[in-house]
Amino acid sequence: MSDAPERKHSEVADVDRSLYDFVMPEEGYERYDDGLTPDIVRAISAKKDEPAWMRELRLKALDAFHEMRMASNWGPDVSALDMDHISTYVSPQTKQARNWDDVPDDIKTTFERLGIPEAERESLAGVGAQYDSEIVYHNMREEVAEQGVIYTTIEDALHDPQWEPVVHQYFGTLIPMRDHKFAALHYAVWSGGSFVYVPAGVSLSYPLQSYFRLNASGAGQFEHTLIIVEEGADLHFIEGCSAPKYYEANLHAGAVELFVKDHARLRYSTIENWSKNMFNLNTKRATVGADAKMEWVSGSFGSHVSYLYPTTFLQGARSSCEFTGITFAGATQDLDTGCKVILNGADTTASVDTKSISKDGGVNTFRSSVIIGRRADRARATVSCSSLMLDDISRSDTIPAMDVRNPTASVGHEATIGRISDDTILYLMSRGCSEAEARTMVVNGFANPVSKELPLEYAVEMNNLIKLEMEGAIG
Amino acid sequence: MQDTLLTIDGLSAGTEDKPILHDIHLELGSGQTHVLMGPNGAGKSTLGHVIMGDPSYQVTSGSITFDGADITDLTSDKRSLAGIFLSYQAPVEVPGVPLYSFLRTICQMRPELKTTARKFRERVGQICEQLELSDSFLMRELNVGFSGGEKKKVEMLQLLLLQPKLAILDETDSGLDVDALSIVSRGIEAYRAQCDGTLLVITHNTRILERLDVDRTHVMVRGHLVAEGDASLVGEIDASGFSRFEDELAAKGGVA
Numbered sequence: 036m037s038d039a040p041e042r043k044h045s046e047v048a049d050v051d052r053s054l055y056d057f058v059m060p061e062e063g064y065e066r067y068d069d070g071l072t073p074d075i076v077r078a079i080s081a082k083k084d085e086p087a088w089m090r091e092l093r094l095k096a097l098d099a100f101h102e103m104r105m106a107s108n109w110g111p112d113v114s115a116l117d118m119d120h121i122s123t124y125v126s127p128q129t130k131q132a133r134n135w136d137d138v139p140d141d142i143k144t145t146f147e148r149l150g151i152p153e154a155e156r157e158s159l160a161g162v163g164a165q166y167d168s169e170i171v172y173h174n175m176r177e178e179v180a181e182q183g184v185i186y187t188t189i190e191d192a193l194h195d196p197q198w199e200p201v202v203h204q205y206f207g208t209l210i211p212m213r214d215h216k217f218a219a220l221h222y223a224v225w226s227g228g229s230f231v232y233v234p235a236g237v238s239l240s241y242p243l244q245s246y247f248r249l250n251a252s253g254a255g256q257f258e259h260t261l262i263i264v265e266e267g268a269d270l271h272f273i274e275g276c277s278a279p280k281y282y283e284a285n286l287h288a289g290a291v292e293l294f295v296k297d298h299a300r301l302r303y304s305t306i307e308n309w310s311k312n313m314f315n316l317n318t319k320r321a322t323v324g325a326d327a328k329m330e331w332v333s334g335s336f337g338s339h340v341s342y343l344y345p346t347t348f349l350q351g352a353r354s355s356c357e358f359t360g361i362t363f364a365g366a367t368q369d370l371d372t373g374c375k376v377i378l379n380g381a382d383t384t385a386s387v388d389t390k391s392i393s394k395d396g397g398v399n400t401f402r403s404s405v406i407i408g409r410r411a412d413r414a415r416a417t418v419s420c421s422s423l424m425l426d427d428i429s430r431s432d433t434i435p436a437m438d439v440r441n442p443t444a445s446v447g448h449e450a451t452i453g454r455i456s457d458d459t460i461l462y463l464m465s466r467g468c469s470e471a472e473a474r475t476m477v478v479n480g481f482a483n484p485v486s487k488e489l490p491l492e493y494a495v496e497m498n499n500l501i502k503l504e505m506e507g508a509i510g
Numbered sequence: 511m512q513d514t515l516l517t518i519d520g521l522s523a524g525t526e527d528k529p530i531l532h533d534i535h536l537e538l539g540s541g542q543t544h545v546l547m548g549p550n551g552a553g554k555s556t557l558g559h560v561i562m563g564d565p566s567y568q569v570t571s572g573s574i575t576f577d578g579a580d581i582t583d584l585t586s587d588k589r590s591l592a593g594i595f596l597s598y599q600a601p602v603e604v605p606g607v608p609l610y611s612f613l614r615t616i617c618q619m620r621p622e623l624k625t626t627a628r629k630f631r632e633r634v635g636q637i638c639e640q641l642e643l644s645d646s647f648l649m650r651e652l653n654v655g656f657s658g659g660e661k662k663k664v665e666m667l668q669l670l671l672l673q674p675k676l677a678i679l680d681e682t683d684s685g686l687d688v689d690a691l692s693i694v695s696r697g698i699e700a701y702r703a704q705c706d707g708t709l710l711v712i713t714h715n716t717r718i719l720e721r722l723d724v725d726r727t728h729v730m731v732r733g734h735l736v737a738e739g740d741a742s743l744v745g746e747i748d749a750s751g752f753s754r755f756e757d758e759l760a761a762k763g764g765v766a
Contacts, residue, residue, distance in 0.1 A: 456602070457565075457566065458602050459602045459604060461562075461564055461565070461566075461586060462598065462601065462602045462604075463604070464563075464585065464587040464590070465564075465586045465587075465589075465590050465595075465596055466590055466616045466668060466672070467587055467590040467591050467616050467619050467620065467672075468587055468615070468616065468619070469587050470585070470587070472587075473587075476604070476607055476612075476615075477604060477607075479606065479607070480604055480605050480606025480607040480651070480652075481606055483605075483606030484606065
């Protein structure tokens with residue numbers, strides 16, 4: 036291998052998913068050189084005209100990234116990901132719009148095909164849409180703004196003298212930059228994402244949604260989401276992501292920091308459908324105050340490799356966390372997902388319910404980590420994980436970890452792994468369903484406990500994703 | 511001369527390592543009610559499953575003709591769409607699939623049953639009333655946690671919705687209690703009245719037949735059809751069991 040090609044691309048095998056798989060031209064886009072240098076980091080910072088503290092934070096993070104080693108013996112192999120061939124910043128030449136008509140046509144078409152403007156009209160309180168490295172559209176209903184809710188980009192919040200100190204106070208405090216190598220990378224080159232502030236006592240009757248679309252090939256998306264739900268407030272935030280398929284590796288290393296104050300509630304729903312050349316190395320974390328509630332609903336369908344373990348710190352007494360998740364791993368996918376809950380407050384409760392589906396050689400690994408702190412009297416946690424394998428070449432592993440340091444706490448764990456029985460297929464086929472329809476019906480049924488937690492249109496999207504994944508499953 | 515709906519001609523079938531059915535000949539005329547009886551393990555259920563196209567059994571010789579077409583090689587879904595229905599002894603549970611949407615799906619895939627949501631709802635409501643099945647079951651997951659009797663009702667509900675040309679009721683070992691018995695009887699009566707279809711009732715329990723006008727009775731022993739007669743054969747079996755047929759088969763050397 037002495038005469039290696041000039042630009043070596045990380046290649047992953049190809050899966051048809053035409054619904055999400057359309058590419059818009061990148062002509063005229065601002066695209067920074069591949070790789071990571073202080074100059075690139077300074078250029079991103081200068082482009083955003085950031086406060087000095089943010090620039091310094093980025094440069095420190097870059098040092099950390101270069102110093103830190105990859106975790107060894109952890110999860111799926113990511114050696115195919117070569118940062119020297121990833122552009123960390125790609126921006127369409129457009130300003131952020133508040134009206135879809137002001138968004139360039141190809142980008143607008145992209146989001147229309149993904150159903151975003153329609154969902155916004157019908158059932159959302161506000162929408163942010165990110166295309167590659169920058170948010171291209173951001174808007175919120177008047178009546179929500181009037182209640183004092185802030186929903187904007189972190190960049191805009193940093194330019195607002197009222198919110199810059201708030202961002203400074205919270206940003207990077209839940210996920211330290213040295214948490215792991217890709218957290219350091221994230222802080223060095225983060226761009227886009229959302230800043231949400233819900234004032235005390237305010238309940239939003241409709242969700243806010245941010246959608247992340249990575250159109251560019253051989254690029255990374257590093258959005259940062261910072262949400263603060265003040266005392267007694269209530270928010271449902273939805274995050275969607277997709278990308279067209281390329282042969283070069285793409286990288287997603289976002290960070291989500293959620294602050295749920297006393298008596299507040301936050302539901303954070305995600306439908307992730309990255310293309311199967313994506314390395315999805317994402318970090319999400321929430322801290323929860325007394326009597327407050329954190330709810331995660333997570334559907335992971337895409338990506339080549341995922342490392343995704345949303346983490347919840349139940350700090351306040353009687354706070355609670357519910358995690359409902361599903362992952363679907365098909366051919367060429369190795370998805371290492373799970374969740375982590377740290378119960379520190381007294382009388383805290385955590386309940387984790389996850390499903391995984393593997394097919395065509397897909398690999399699912401579910402990790403759960405429940406840590407009950409010394410002072411968490413009477414804390415209770417239950418973890419339940421069920422896996423469905425659709426053939427003999429796929430794989431599903433469950434790795435639960437529990438660390439209980441309080442004698443009055445109680446924890447439970449159950450895991451089941453199953454297959455679709457021939458009797459079930461016969462039963463459904465003898466009522467007229469084709470074999471493919473029968474299998475899809477069973478898989479949809481298996482996923483139902485998760486899809487019913489989603490707003491209707493996302494449940495429909497999830498069922499469509501399952502159908503898409505199941506098509507062509509029968510030889 | 512009545513039209514023939516189903517013709518089984520010289521059919522032998524079994525699992526990979528074990529022949530079960532031997533040279534079966536059977537004709538079911540349109541609109542007739544046939545009963546298939548026989549001791550435990552005779553292969554009655556297997557015959558029902560083979561007619562439905564259960565891939566766990568392989569047909570080694572012979573053919574099945576339904577409604578003028580050779581269906582021997584068709585998959586179960588094609589046979590279902592052609593008008594064959596098999597009510598299972600022990601219907602499977604399908605978690606996460608609501609009964610109502612399942613019913614809607616299996617009806618909408620048949621051009622002759624396609625209808626508006628409202629008409630469909632009314633039709634399901636009517637049948638539920640006939641079967642004394644509470645509406646609340648419609649929102650529950652298909653058969654999940656249902657009692658034996660409730661599962662039977664759901665089978666009868668599907669039978670009446672799909673209105674198949676041929677209904678095979680596999681009641682072999684279902685230890686039918688009085689309730690389940692009356693549910694199946696009610697389903698059969700409604701099916702006979704509303705669909706005028708052909709029935710093949712597989713059982714060794716003669717009580718289920720008390721309220722039924724039986725045209726022909728067939729007796730199966732060790733995978734062979736050994737006797738055929740009119741309704742009076744049911745009474746005879748009720749009185750003296752299957753030993754006469756077993757002895758006759760043994761005398762002929764027809765041991766599988």
